[in-house]
Amino acid sequence: MRRWFYGAGATCRFELRRSFTVQRIAVSVVLALFPPMMLTLMIGATKVAQAAIDPLAKPGVVREIQLVQGFAPFAIVFLVSLVCLLSLLLWATPNVYSELEGKSWSFIASRPGGRISTYLGKFLASVLVSFGVALIALTLSVLIADLMLSTPDPERLWMSLTAIYFIACFVYGAIFSMLGTLFFRRSMVVAAGYLMGFEVILATVPAVIGKLTVRFHLQELGIRWIGFFLPFENQREYQILYGEPWPTWANLAMLMGAGLITLLIGAIVIVNRQYITSDET
């Protein structure tokens, strides 16, 4: 066990070191800047459009701005989630395939516990990088929303979403890492399919099955910690569809359980699977 954790730390450190290239840094910067830029454009466009329609109709401007103000937390959550998941897709899913493709698998697999160390280390690196990207994107987005719209209680919004994104990075990172070991040749496609199928479509189904998705529990935490932010008319309407909220501990337990179980499944797969390298003769 000690060897695994030493190895995982070493792998994480090496992964971060080797990714210190112009291309990889540029990708992370673009991902981190995308949400604040989109938010700026959205708020700016609303302001400009409203002013163009009736520059003197002050009450109308105030009403539209209030609408955008109310919508801002949802926009921030949507945009930052998008880049956070994209970053996890790029970092966590190719955990096995990148080693096989880079022909470095033999070097790793010929170490005692090398497979598990690499798996855990790469998971750790993907969580760190993706959380870093999400944190920068979130901080800038909250700042911009506050500067342009004077959103109420931005500190609470920032702190709540920071915690939610940390949990999201852990759980989704674990799921993507597991998919990377199971479907190593098409891991990114499978992970994207999982996101679309489960986390987008299934999570919107108002039934028990929808409550088995990660998004449902993250959403519940969001509603509790930052207030109702979803594009429904009101929270009552949402509750009629999706039922009464779960207790916080149950949401957290489901999320942690999902993360740990998928991480464990991936570890079992990577240890027991025979990955064939291209130079096998």
Next chain:
Amino acid sequence: MIEIQQATKLYKTVIGVNDITLTIKPGTYGLLGPNGSGKTTLINLILGQLKPTLGSVRLFGENPWRRSGLLRRVGLCPASEVNFPGVTALEWVTYLVQLHGFSFSESGRRAKEALETVKLTYAMNRPMRDYSLGMRQRAKIAQAIAHEPELLILDEPFNGLDPIGRFEMTDFLRNWAAQGKSLILASHILYEVESVQPSFLLISGGRLLASGSPAEVREILADAPFTLNIRTSDAKKLVGLLIDLCQIESVQFESNESFQITTRAVGEVYQLLPRLLAEHNISVREISSTDDSLKALFSTLMKMHRGEWNRGGKS
């Protein structure tokens, strides 16, 4: 050290290794076979990276598939090329030593020592993208020896090396063997492996065809039919003379000036040829062999294996 009992490895319908039974005691071994013969598969079975479809493999008395801790006692230098453009050899070797469970500082110390052993200290802080093939090969050796294994396995270590690199590699391998440590050297080129004076394991088509000392292999080679291409001023006359004086198995004329002979007495042909050429005033423009020694050896072994040829030269 290694016991393999009737091990077969199938990749779906393709046979990687076919019913190999083998015991390897501590020592120096050359695992010889043509490309695609199953050398890398056999190595991966020994290291527990692959599970035999049939049969069993034991490394240091235990099942390597179940006991990855055994890998602490083994160093592997795979044939594959490393491609970490921005990483230095010191960082890479340190990382791989850490995967053996050593602390960062201890791994760094061991990595530096190993890089010094392979004479790469001067370049260890340079990114590996700037390395020549020989330097990358030395870095690969360093990661295999840094944790001081009992058994070192090298897969095609001479690939792409220039003559100086080959000499240095041979020198290193001889020193390793001289320290009493075990070595398995996989290659498809006989003379490269011969230079380390190992016992041979000859594998082809996933089967172990033969194993033995260099003397035993040379004995098999001595009996092997050998093909010579000769381009001369008078092919017919020279062929007639050779048939009269040597044991020639077959002759094939390619033109009036060029022919191919197959003989088991190639030494005799080489001895006679200068005298015949001088006495009969025949000039030779070119003599070449279609077979390198390993090809001839494998061809002979395959015939023996199929029962087409017995030792002593009877077809």
